Amino acid sequence: MAVKVVTPGLSTTVQDLGRPGYYHLGIPLSGGMDRFALRAANMLVGNDEGAAVLEAVFLGPELEFTSAATVAVTGGELPPKLNGEERATWEAFPVKSGDRLSFGFLKAGARAYVAVSGGIDVPLTLGSRSTYTLGALGGHEGRALKAGDELPLGQGKGSKGAIPANLRRQPGNPAELRMLPGLYRHRITAEAGKRFLADTWKVAPEADRIGYRFKGGTALDFVPREQPFGAGSNPSNIVDACYPYGSIQVPGGTEPIVLHRDAVSGGGYMMLGCVISADMDLIGQLQPHAPARFTEVTMEQALAARHDRQAALGRVRAHLGL
Amino acid sequence: MSIRFTFGGDEHIFGEVSEAMSLESFFTSLSMTNAVRAAGIKGVTEICPANASFQVKFDPDRIRPDDLMRELKAMEAAAATSDASLKTRIIEIPVLYNDPWTHETLMRFRERHQDPSKTDLEYAAEINGLGTVENFIAAHSGQPWFVSMVGFVAGLPFLYQMVERERQLQVPKYLRPRTDTPKLTVGHGGCFSCIYSVRGAGGYQMFGVTPMPIYDPQQKVSYLRDEMCLFRPGDIVKWKPVTRDTYDAAVEAVAQNRYEPVIRPATFSLAEFNRDMAGTNARLMEALHGR
Numbered sequence: 267m268a269v270k271v272v273t274p275g276l277s278t279t280v281q282d283l284g285r286p287g288y289y290h291l292g293i294p295l296s297g298g299m300d301r302f303a304l305r306a307a308n309m310l311v312g313n314d315e316g317a318a319v320l321e322a323v324f325l326g327p328e329l330e331f332t333s334a335a336t337v338a339v340t341g342g343e344l345p346p347k348l349n350g351e352e353r354a355t356w357e358a359f360p361v362k363s364g365d366r367l368s369f370g371f372l373k374a375g376a377r378a379y380v381a382v383s384g385g386i387d388v389p390l391t392l393g394s395r396s397t398y399t400l401g402a403l404g405g406h407e408g409r410a411l412k413a414g415d416e417l418p419l420g421q422g423k424g425s426k427g428a429i430p431a432n433l434r435r436q437p438g439n440p441a442e443l444r445m446l447p448g449l450y451r452h453r454i455t456a457e458a459g460k461r462f463l464a465d466t467w468k469v470a471p472e473a474d475r476i477g478y479r480f481k482g483g484t485a486l487d488f489v490p491r492e493q494p495f496g497a498g499s500n501p502s503n504i505v506d507a508c509y510p511y512g513s514i515q516v517p518g519g520t521e522p523i524v525l526h527r528d529a530v531s532g533g534g535y536m537m538l539g540c541v542i543s544a545d546m547d548l549i550g551q552l553q554p555h556a557p558a559r560f561t562e563v564t565m566e567q568a569l570a571a572r573h574d575r576q577a578a579l580g581r582v583r584a585h586l587g588l
Numbered sequence: 589m590s591i592r593f594t595f596g597g598d599e600h601i602f603g604e605v606s607e608a609m610s611l612e613s614f615f616t617s618l619s620m621t622n623a624v625r626a627a628g629i630k631g632v633t634e635i636c637p638a639n640a641s642f643q644v645k646f647d648p649d650r651i652r653p654d655d656l657m658r659e660l661k662a663m664e665a666a667a668a669t670s671d672a673s674l675k676t677r678i679i680e681i682p683v684l685y686n687d688p689w690t691h692e693t694l695m696r697f698r699e700r701h702q703d704p705s706k707t708d709l710e711y712a713a714e715i716n717g718l719g720t721v722e723n724f725i726a727a728h729s730g731q732p733w734f735v736s737m738v739g740f741v742a743g744l745p746f747l748y749q750m751v752e753r754e755r756q757l758q759v760p761k762y763l764r765p766r767t768d769t770p771k772l773t774v775g776h777g778g779c780f781s782c783i784y785s786v787r788g789a790g791g792y793q794m795f796g797v798t799p800m801p802i803y804d805p806q807q808k809v810s811y812l813r814d815e816m817c818l819f820r821p822g823d824i825v826k827w828k829p830v831t832r833d834t835y836d837a838a839v840e841a842v843a844q845n846r847y848e849p850v851i852r853p854a855t856f857s858l859a860e861f862n863r864d865m866a867g868t869n870a871r872l873m874e875a876l877h878g879r
Contacts, residue, residue: 286633286634290637292743400741495779507640517764542597565654
């Protein structure tokens with residue numbers, strides 16, 4: 267029971283819900299960038315929601331199955347094709363031994379999640395099957411897939427069903443990313459803080475699992491100060507500190523970077539707040555050049571948004587009778 | 589001195605002990621994070637000490653952010669009065685300064701540097717008033733360094749110089765971060781040195797490379813079988829300048845998995861260090877060399 271990689275796509279990795287507990291060593295959580303889609307894909311094929319799946323970005327892989335299984339593709343609109351014949355996204359379909367799964371061109375979003383009944387059964391590393399490519403850790407040999415790789419599958423029971431469009435979660439256009447201000451927000455002027463929220467930003471080409479860079483907005487003005495000892499001379503520098511997931515750092519005050527699942531755990535740039543946990547999934551579906559705006563929220567609003575996202579997952583479960 | 593607490597989104601609390609770096613702030617950060625760990629607060633998922641700050645990640649479905657904030661603030665007084673001393677280790681790290689690999693890389697990213705006409709070492713020597721690269725290497729490798737943070741990428745240590753503040757070497761980070769840094773580069777930014785555990789992006793000035801792996805996800809390197817990351821906060825490091833021949837021999841020994849790093853037990857007391865830096869460092873060197 268295995269999946270053979272015929273062609274790997276652009277950067278396809280094994281991901282689950284991540285590897286908590288090692289951030290103090292600089293080993294990030296990793297795991298699917300769009301966890302809503304990852305959970306939904308697993309639900310469709312009868313897996314535990316946190317089973318390991320394949321995350322494909324922009325360009326899908328071509329896969330061959332060595333046994334019968336159930337497959338579902340969720341996330342961005344990357345149309346699956348079984349032996350050349352198109353299948354629906356967000357819907358479970360059976361595959362037989364020898365069947366080939368390939369993908370058409372990406373129509374929307376950025377990342378697709380390919381769940382197979384039984385889950386991708388690579389070994390657990392520090393409690394997770396997620397791939398952390400920068401640290402060559404976990405997943406399949408710590409790296410993105412290559413042609414010729416063979417991934418073992420777990421024992422699965424399979425399932426049926428589809429998730430209609432009104433139960434899915436996709437970023438808007440422009441994407442609205444809610445953020446809680448804080449951290450080193452006091453380092454920029456009030457005026458700069460307002461402009462940051464008023465501007466429409468665009469995802470820069472440097473956007474990956476570590477972080478998403480945004481460009482096209484106004485450079486930030488800093489509150490003047492004598493730089494503290496050890497921080498470095500640029501006004502955006504701080505004494506190297508921890509970086510929260512979702513934190514918005516602005517090196518040199520010019521292009522904000524939102525750290526994501528493979529975040530660097532610390533560094534020396536000021537951060538003006540964090541994208542809230544509920545909206546992290548949405549970033550994973552943004553393509554380069556996609557427009558985005560940041561909206562300020564309170565902690566109460568952030569927690570309410572978190573509950574809304576959980577309720578949305580609850581509706582998917584209810585729809586599938588789980 | 590009171591800690592500045594702030595939320596990092598709905599899943600993190602960030603505490604800044606001080607804006608400026610000092611070993612006092614490091615020890616407050618360490619004792620705060622030790623206290624949080626010992627308290628075993630439900631819903632806390634990650635506890636990360638840093639140079640002069642720290643971060644606690646939590647699950648807001650299990651503990652209300654305000655409740656955790658209150659608990660952390662209640663620990664502050666105890667952390668500030670704790671004894672700043674450690675049973676730790678001193679580790680010798682061989683360094684080939686001015687090596688061909690960081691040189692090739694720094695030439696590739698010259699347009700991102702403050703002074704494209706100089707190498708990173710030449711620039712660092714000049715702005716620290718040391719005149720020559722040789723003098724700079726002597727200053728960099730002369731006294732021990734203190735691991736005040738682990739992070740950025742897997743197992744990367746941030747190292748703080750154990751000398752008076754006036755003698756500390758300082759350099760700015762690159763104007764724009766590089767997209768490439770050789771694996772095991774010894775770098776420096778602000779007042780911190782670091783060892784890049786893996787190849788990747790970086791903004792610190794590059795001075796040399798060590799042959800000694802400090803991170804091994806396969807856990808095959810003899811001294812990384814139990815822990816894939818070598819460094820922990822509180823470790824003490826002594827750089828040892830080596831020649832190309834010594835470097836090559838060490839690389840060979842690592843490849844055959846017979847490389848044995850010099851790691852010795854040591855103690856460190858901040859009060860003793862502040863009273864007598866030269867004496868503390870001399871005692872650490874004795875611990876390292878087994879006399």
